[in-house]
Amino acid sequence: MYAIIATGGKQYKVAEGDSIKIERLDAEVGSVVTFDQVLAVNNGELTIGCPTVENATVSATVEKVGKGKKVIVYKYKHKTGYHKKNGHRQLYTQVKIDKINA
DSSP: OEEEEEETTEEEEEETTOEEEEEOOSOOTTOEEEEOOEEEEESSSEEEOSSSOTTOEEEEEEEEEEEOOOEEEEEEETTTTEEEEEEEOOEEEEEEEEEEEO
16 A cells, blocks of 8 residues: 655655655654645555545654755856855655555
8 A cells, every 4th residue: 555645845655664754844753744635545446636635644753853965056157267165955854654544
């Protein structure tokens, strides 16, 4: 059984027991989060929502909150002497999928 959920502007295919990194949520470690934007559920037969599946939710427990690896952003313009180096670390929340309610 798996489901496709939408959170943080992205879509994720999840199954029970999976651990995924998603965009940062305002939740503490150990708290339970419910995703109600379930786009599709497959439990033997595929159910696709329009745009979401009615009465379907996915429960998850927050495992970790942190920052990803640093990405270097380097801007450069030819012949003008312009260059700028910048770094970015994306914030994430790691959740473990507990139950798919469909």
